[in-house]
Amino acid sequence: MAEDTLGITVGKKEDFSEWYTQVVTKAELADYSLVSGCMVLRPGSFAIWEKIQSHLDGKFKETGHKNVYFPLFIPESLLTKESDHVEGFSPEVAWVTHAGDSPLNERLAIRPTSETIMYDSYSKWLRSWRDLPFLYNQWCSVVRWEFKYPRPFLRTREFLWQEGHTVHETQKDAVEEVMQILHLYRDTIEQEFAIPVIIGKKTEKEKFAGADFTTTLEAMMPDGKALQMGTSHHLAQNFAKPFGLRFQGRDGKEQIPWQTSWGVSTRLIGAIIMAHGDDKGLVLPPNVAPLHVAIVPILFEDTREKVIAAAEKLKTSLNEYSVELDLRDHKPGWKFNDWEMKGVPIRIEIGPRDVDNNQVVVARRDTGEKQTVAMDDVAQQVRSALEEMQKSLFDVQKKFLDSNIRDATTIEDLKKNAEEEKWSSAFFCGKEDCEEDIKEKTGGITTRVVPFNADSGSCLNCGKKGPQTYFAKAY
């Protein structure tokens, strides 16, 4: 980062979209590539993705899931086997037509999602109820050639994700899996990424192409828009039937299994940036921060060695955390700004006088608080600051979410709430045509989530009975 381009030049509240773009590029998280709509994940964001993977992968394995890898390519004939599914995805498919100089016999889709290629194999592997459940997941990239304006992490033509694809003996088992994963996602997103979500079902119009029902986790971004953080789908037998999944049941008869699929993506990195960042740059919740502590020594020629020795000793004493001692050839002020930009939770400053007094200065990224701490107390101070910061970031977001939802009983309410960057809570019939009508009347407000066990009332648009539903503009 050159000295002259340091610092974000717009406020988060002033121009949220420009602020986001500047954080992404100036904190060196991602960069544009020569392929329109495809991003480079630089070390700064990939390390966050590794933390996200580590949290989720651990929980997937604890709950009996195993990782696999299926081909990137899906033959056209396979992609088109489930009619709702192909209708949903084919407009965005990237097609491979040639290898070297030779045209292929059949076009190959780059996977937009892997239901079709996976379930073709599943149909070969499944024979008996003894084989079930299949609890498989893969971490990979997918391609959806959208023509809307791309935004780093939020909408790119290629992105990284995980996709779980399970097969169960009974419908009850499949529904339990859908809910288990939804709760696992919620706990991880709230506890590790410090972002509160509202969980529930998608409407018929918004559900996954091919699902029986889709459950979702919706977060509120600082501009009042909703961000879908992940989804967990009950596929019922919608894919099992066309893909020929059959097994011999406990009763000896041939049965059709029940399936689920579920996923989260690098979009979560976008959510973390948007939710927690401030005018100085990125702010990372400690549980997802690749680096917990940056030690910046204040170096003068005559005391240089003494300070570095003390800083190195300090680093060693913090070995339960991820710590970097910043010896780069830059001034301390530049380094302070750089670590703030990159969102490192704790900065420790140590200069010659600190060494003489056996103390350091500990600065917390989210609040900016600085405290002078005796050397012996630093490890304890770092621990409590990280814990407090993790909790505080969540609390701030929770308060924001709770205080930005308003009731709506008319279309005018919906529009007014969205204009004021609020979500709406309203009764809604759930019908596709009524939802289309609302979207058109409001210039793009859509249903986001129908909470579980919602109360019922008269639809704000057509008056028919329906459950409480959240409406918002969405990313």
Add this chain to the structure above:
Amino acid sequence: MAEDTLGITVGKKEDFSEWYTQVVTKAELADYSLVSGCMVLRPGSFAIWEKIQSHLDGKFKETGHKNVYFPLFIPESLLTKESDHVEGFSPEVAWVTHAGDSPLNERLAIRPTSETIMYDSYSKWLRSWRDLPFLYNQWCSVVRWEFKYPRPFLRTREFLWQEGHTVHETQKDAVEEVMQILHLYRDTIEQEFAIPVIIGKKTEKEKFAGADFTTTLEAMMPDGKALQMGTSHHLAQNFAKPFGLRFQGRDGKEQIPWQTSWGVSTRLIGAIIMAHGDDKGLVLPPNVAPLHVAIVPILFEDTREKVIAAAEKLKTSLNEYSVELDLRDHKPGWKFNDWEMKGVPIRIEIGPRDVDNNQVVVARRDTGEKQTVAMDDVAQQVRSALEEMQKSLFDVQKKFLDSNIRDATTIEDLKKNAEEEKWSSAFFCGKEDCEEDIKEKTGGITTRVVPFNADSGSCLNCGKKGPQTYFAKAY
């Protein structure tokens, strides 16, 4: 696995190729997909890949490397910027030409390797010597649309790998990086995967398309063929020049940096299968085995609960290892065969009499040895058996490698040695046309590796002076 297809029906020595195919499919490691030449990595092999990743990624990070992710797609104009490189790869490139119904303005290659797309970004990021080195790596899949006969793990059109791509201030730094990675690969392959390798340089003919020189690690497979286990390339300034990588040096003047690239792939899984497997199936070195111990309880109706309780207690006592208690609805003999097929290093059998006598039977996968062990000694016995097995598997392979290399001073020697499934050690001039000539005369024998600090002598084909070089048929 159905009861009737259990077991491998050919000996490893009898029909090596068929044996390999049966191990891959019957141990449920990989499966064919509807896309010709592309494989599905089932949980059994993906878990091995995760162990390989974990060993290597840890070492990459210890040596200062960071992970990144670059786009899957490479615009045609970028792929063709370095002329040797494009010549090497373009015949095997899969081309994306359409998105949805729309033709693209420019064809996009699916990455066969990422030098070109990465170095385009590097040229934007690099400004000063202070930015160097760039030490970046990515784990991803690559596509090379080969038309040769595909073999699981060894030659598939899509495969998983890691590719490191570094940039250095000086040639010396770059060469040191090439060697550091080569040694890191060697140590991991020998110590963790128990496969000895010969390291050295590739000849001009065999080097990477675009490299100044390529270093390699070559292993000997049971049929006497060589398998290239990984490569680490010195790219010199061959890419830096056309891709416009420039930086302000310590002297204030503009300089061109030096680069390396290096990689290993899922081919390593193929090597592990081939090297260590036997007529009963897969044999996994403990350091790369996802599961260390399978506990098979011998269950009878009247003592079932007692045995399961003892087996669960045993499992808990082995919690420093990865252990599975096999309660599947199958007979013990079937389970023994299944775990042997899957290569689990240790099997523990526990029946009602064992419980009464406070003992179990511990069986080691590689030797087949079975020992009755007192319950209190099981953890110690498992530890020493795993250590011995790890060492023994390497020793067996080392002896095999050392005893199957013969000197060759004529083309006839080369042919005879290869027919007898041996490698040849010969003096070779290193010239491309001489190597082509040898390959043609011998029906496909090629140079594999020129060891470092090799002696010199007269080329076995042309008589010119050249270093000691290993020749073999190769996968």
